[in-house]
Amino acid sequence: MSLTIAEPEKNIANKIADKEAVIGIIGLGYVGLPLAVEYAGKGFKTIGYDLDTRKVSALSDGISYIEDIDSSAIQNIRSSDMFRATSEFDSLTEADIIFICVPTPVTAHKDPDVSYIRSASQAIARTLRRGQLIILKSTTYPDTTEGVVLPILEEEAEIKELSVGKDYFLAFSPERVDPGNKTFTTATTPIVVGGVTAECTKVAKKALEQIIEQVHPVSSPRVAEMEKLLENIFRSVNIALANEMAQLCDRMGGISFWEVVEAAATKPFGFMPFTPGPGLGGHCIPIDPYYLSWLARRYDFETSFITLSAHTNESMPFYVVEGILRAIADQPVRLSEARILLLGAAFKKNVSDIRHSPTLKIIELLKNRGVSNISYTDPWVPSLSERQGTTLIEMESVDLTREVLELSDIVVILTDHDDVDYQLVADHARLIVDTRNAMANLNTDPEKLMLLGGGDF
Numbered sequence: 174m175s176l177t178i179a180e181p182e183k184n185i186a187n188k189i190a191d192k193e194a195v196i197g198i199i200g201l202g203y204v205g206l207p208l209a210v211e212y213a214g215k216g217f218k219t220i221g222y223d224l225d226t227r228k229v230s231a232l233s234d235g236i237s238y239i240e241d242i243d244s245s246a247i248q249n250i251r252s253s254d255m256f257r258a259t260s261e262f263d264s265l266t267e268a269d270i271i272f273i274c275v276p277t278p279v280t281a282h283k284d285p286d287v288s289y290i291r292s293a294s295q296a297i298a299r300t301l302r303r304g305q306l307i308i309l310k311s312t313t314y315p316d317t318t319e320g321v322v323l324p325i326l327e328e329e330a331e332i333k334e335l336s337v338g339k340d341y342f343l344a345f346s347p348e349r350v351d352p353g354n355k356t357f358t359t360a361t362t363p364i365v366v367g368g369v370t371a372e373c374t375k376v377a378k379k380a381l382e383q384i385i386e387q388v389h390p391v392s393s394p395r396v397a398e399m400e401k402l403l404e405n406i407f408r409s410v411n412i413a414l415a416n417e418m419a420q421l422c423d424r425m426g427g428i429s430f431w432e433v434v435e436a437a438a439t440k441p442f443g444f445m446p447f448t449p450g451p452g453l454g455g456h457c458i459p460i461d462p463y464y465l466s467w468l469a470r471r472y473d474f475e476t477s478f479i480t481l482s483a484h485t486n487e488s489m490p491f492y493v494v495e496g497i498l499r500a501i502a503d504q505p506v507r508l509s510e511a512r513i514l515l516l517g518a519a520f521k522k523n524v525s526d527i528r529h530s531p532t533l534k535i536i537e538l539l540k541n542r543g544v545s546n547i548s549y550t551d552p553w554v555p556s557l558s559e560r561q562g563t564t565l566i567e568m569e570s571v572d573l574t575r576e577v578l579e580l581s582d583i584v585v586i587l588t589d590h591d592d593v594d595y596q597l598v599a600d601h602a603r604l605i606v607d608t609r610n611a612m613a614n615l616n617t618d619p620e621k622l623m624l625l626g627g628g629d630f
């Protein structure tokens with residue numbers, strides 16, 4: 174029987190409404206795994222596909238590797254037969270809705286690397302069939318959905334005589350998951366979606382509404398792609414402003430930028446507080462500005478404002494290291510013998526994610542400057558095995574004890590995890606370099622505290 178134009182749309186919409194649509198997720202990381210847990214938890218048969226066989230094995234054993242997801246959640250959706258993880262793409266052929274949640278890094282020259290999106294799209298194209306809905310979730314530059322994913326799918330679709338928006342559907346819906354955020358969950362964080370056609374938007378919205386309370390449709394994937402970059406670049410620019418003003422306060426002396434921000438935040442409208450720090454980390458904020466500036470160059474447009482914010486934020490580890498070296502110079506210890514304890518390896522508080530963490534850059538810079546006696550403590554990151562530039566970082570986290578503190582010439586606070594005894598640090602560290610204002614409201618001898626942006630850094 175030949176299908177009428179409306180049928181695939183009606184079919185997928187009915188399948189979603191009846192919870193008969195099979196969900197496929199490509200990439201089971203910070204974005205893909207929570208999505209899989211949500212759909213499977215809502216009674217949709219969900220298949221997660223990842224090239225990383227260690228992740229697939231962990232999930233098959235009911236073990237979560239993402240802190241916001243309890244292993245019990247994985248065990249529940251596995252025992253109800255709603256979820257399975259695989260490293261065989263062919264298992265995804267039965268999926269009606271496929272989410273692409275793969276990484277979008279930058280190249281060595283800081284150009285976008287959409288090769289993961291390309292290879293995921295190629296895999297989908299091979300088994301593309303009538304009625305399928307594909308939703309790209311990876312953060313990327315405007316036109317990726319229509320300029321990269323669609324042409325790959327179209328090549329196969331033409332052979333199979335499938336037309337987008339009629340026979341199969343394609344949309345972009347950026348992810349807003351905020352690892353470690355206890356207030357906003359996947360369900361309660363509104364999300365944006367833009368389809369290649371109006372029908373694509375309609376079907377994708379319906380699919381997303383199964384797990385998210387508020388779905389905001391926009392007129393195209395390009396609008397959705399651009400709004401995601403706006404969200405992340407907004408953060409990058411405002412953090413850069415805080416970092417620049419913090420450095421000015423240090424130069425001037427006598428003004429703590431932390432007190433300034435706290436005061437400004439009493440304004441109930443027109444101001445959002447952003448704080449300085451040792452540098453940006455994670456997979457999004459350090460990278461996304463480069464996606465937009467690369468795209469802008471193709472239009473002979475220089476995003477000088479955005480690029481400047483990236484440069485300011487990237488200079489922060491250098492600024493912190495200069496502060497540490499000045500602090501060592503004031504101590505009766507030679508640089509090569511100074512014992513430095515870094516508190517925090519994760520890029521932000523209460524997570525274990527070390528991707529692009531400023532701590533790694535700071536270790537590299539300190540080693541390059543001849544500091545060899547470096548240790549770190551982080552309750553979330555038991556060990557480090559990373560290459561940073563040409564520096565190989567192989568370290569185990571030490572326990573934060575009175576003895577460790579007393580033996581260190583300087584303690585540098587780089588991540589303000591909640592689960593840390595900062596009073597112990599205040600009581601027993603000889604000198605504290607605080608880049609997060611973690612020592613605020615503690616009884617610390619001001620003589621032994623150097624606060625980034627505190628007017629004495």
Ligand SMILES: NC(=O)c1ccc[n+]([C@@H]2O[C@H](COP(=O)([O-])OP(=O)(O)OC[C@H]3O[C@@H](n4cnc5c(N)ncnc54)[C@H](O)[C@@H]3O)[C@@H](O)[C@H]2O)c1
Nearest residue numbers: 200201202203204223224225274275276277293311312348
């Ligand atoms: N982490 C966040 O908080 C966050 C928030 C919003 C958006 N994003 C965006 O979402 C995307 C994914 O980020 P993430 O943090 O989940 O990354 P991640 O590295 O945690 O997970 C990506 C997963 O994809 C797998 N993978 C890569 N190529 C694959 C392929 N061809 N087939 C199957 N699996 C493949 C990897 O093995 C990995 O497990 C990125 O574009 C990122 O910018 C991330």
